[in-house]
Amino acid sequence: MxxxxxxxxxxxxxxxxxxxxxxxxxxxxxxxxxxxxxxxxxxxxxxxxxxxxxxxxxxxxxxxxxxxxxxxxxxxxxxxxxxxxxxxxxxxxxxxxxxxxxxxxxxxxxxxxxxxxxxxxxxxxxxxxxxxxxxxxxxxxxxxxxxEAEPLPDLGDIVLVLDDWKLDPAGAVEGAFGDVEAMVGEGRLGNWFTVNNRFRPRLPLAAGSYTRLRILNAANVRTMNLLFKGYDPLLLARDGQPVKPASLQGKALSLAPGQRADLLASAEEGDIRLALDLFEDVVEIGYLVVQERQHEPPALPENFALPANPTTTPVSPGTARTVSLTLAGGIRGGLTSALLEGREQDLRALLERGKGWAINGVAGPSPEPAFSAAKGETLRLEIDNRTAFPQPLHIHGHVWKDLRADAPSGLSDTVVIPPRETVALAFTADNPGLWALHSLVAERADGGLITSFSVEDEGGSPPT
Known part of the structure; x- marks a missing residue:
């Protein structure tokens, strides 16, 4: 990058x-x-x-x-x-x-x-x-x-930033940064949950209308499995891109670090409690509180959905040029050496430099992009996650389509690749320039799980 x-x-x-x-x-x-x-x-x-x-x-x-x-x-x-x-x-x-x-x-x-x-x-x-x-x-x-360019009528709007902080009992940020064990392991997990930098806030929820909940997971590493107690909202968008509205059916909304989701909720059934499913426990982290006498909002049109964005859906990804990316590193991640700043270094030397992850054998940004594409070209990325951890991977300046049969429909800018699995993604390189592709776990991106790619300008000139 x-x-x-x-x-x-x-x-x-x-x-x-x-x-x-x-x-x-x-x-x-x-x-x-x-x-x-x-x-x-x-x-x-x-x-x-x-x-x-x-x-x-x-x-x-x-x-x-x-x-x-x-x-x-x-x-x-x-x-x-x-x-x-x-x-x-x-x-x-x-x-x-x-x-x-x-x-x-x-x-x-x-x-x-x-x-x-x-x-x-x-x-x-x-x-x-x-x-x-x-x-x-x-x-x-x-x-x-x-x-939206054309405002959506009669919708409230609430932004929810979820985070976990690593705090001592007095509220100070705890522990040193740059810890090698955290970098090659799970990452820096917090012990204190907030919504909008507040502990268990009570946020007003208007009656008589629908409210759009815009949710960001701002945590370093923790995937937030968010439950809505007292209401079953409709999922409207993921990572900024509209999806066909669908009920969560009482299940948790799973957001990897850096992921966003838009949902539609209303006050017709009363207050909504926000909770995190931590597998071993369920913790309430905030409340959407009805401010007025309850009455039902107007009925939604049967075909209600957010208007589509002007994105390019990859055409015929099966015939597109394939680019292979291999993720390695971390505990039990198969990394023995990697290129760092143009020199091959063994794992001990990498760890001394704060690196423990690599993409295609390169730890961290490289002067040369991992791959290049012509403007308008569709690429098929085959990403082999050889690490022991799920990897939330983010692409800059573009959106991609997950080609797995059971993947959600639509486009997004982030995909979670399970450990020891290969996932195929397709995207159209329609935005010229030099871009990054990296883990959304903060410690892993710092530790080398980041690379770059270039999209050539019209006429074939490389980005400047």
Whole structure:
């Protein structure tokens, strides 16, 4: 993922339009929404107790929600008030490659502007792609809600950011980062669950209408198996891409780290309790509380669904060029050596450098992409997970189709590959540039489970 440019684009014409933050934020004189990476203190313990030192994109205490409109220009200005540079990525957004991953150096004079028009409506997020274990665990993320070009009538909207924090009894972040055992093992699991940086919050749920729940799993490694007690919502979208609405039928909604889902709920049956199925236990983490007298919302049309995004569904993936990717590493993961910064190194040397995972024998970003594609070309990715862990794998700038017979229909930007299995995916390389493909478990991406690919511009020129 060798992206050397700063990702800066000068101010563009047109109005800032629909962009806004759910909490108060600065709208600059030249029409940019200003987003600051800063330190803050959060009261994550019961009743808001404790002083958790955290990093946040916004003014807090909740993770910020940026709201935009599909097809309208979005103007964002990022300022880094931390003491280290940050690399941020727009997860799930199929925007221009030079802006979807940006390097923001410390200081107001190093501000980075992003001006682009989101092509898809849906729920996306902005988060770190370097030092992920540290920065994600400290809370550095934002939700990007791109509303449909034609507004959906009579729908409420609630954003739910699920996270687990590793805290000591006083609420301080516990343990050192960069732990090799966590990196090659399961990852940095938390022991304290929050919704929107709050412990068991009570969030208002309007009566007499349906509410769209937009859910992000912001945890480093934990897959969130979310239960809805007291209501059976309809699943509307995964990873920002609409699906045919379907009931959960009382089952848990499973979200790997970085995955999102949109659901439709209402207050007709009363309060809704949110809980996590931890297999050995079920833990309640929040509540959607009816604020008014109950009455049923209007009936949904029989064919109700979110409008489709302008994505390209892969055509004839069985005849497409095949690219093979092998995931190795971690405990019992078969990695004995790998290329690191152009040199073959044995496992001991890799671990000393904080690496323990590889894709196609390369640990971490390489100067050369793992594969290239012509714009518009459909590729079949065969991903062999030789590790002992399920691997949530994310693709930048594109969406893919899971070709397994029992896979959910539709497109997404993340797939979970079971241990010791090979999964075939198809995608159309329709977004030119240099892109990354990596694990969404923070410690594994930091530990080398990340690679890049390029999509050539029209005329066959490589991305710059």
């Amino acid at each position: 060798t992206i050397t440019r700063r990702g800066f684009l000068g101010a563009a014409a047109a109005v800032a339009g629909f962009a806004r933050l759910s909490e108060a934020a600065t709208l600059t004189a030249d029409g940019f929404l200003e987003i600051r990476a800063a330190r803050t203190k959060l009261g994550l313990l019961e009743g808001g107790a404790g002083e958790t030192q955290a990093w946040i994109l916004g003014q807090g205490p909740e993770p910020p929600t940026i709201r935009a409109r599909q097809g309208m220009e979005l103007k964002l200005r990022f300022i880094n008030d931390l003491d280290r540079e940050i690399w941020l990525h727009f997860f799930g957004v199929r925007g221009p490659s030079e802006l979807m991953t940006i390097n923001v150096r410390p200081g107001a004079d190093e501000a980075v502007d992003c001006v682009f028009t989101p092509p898809d409506a849906g729920t996306f997020w902005i988060g770190p792609v370097a030092e992920q274990s540290l920065m994600r665990d400290m809370g550095l993320c934002a939700v990007l809600v791109v509303e």
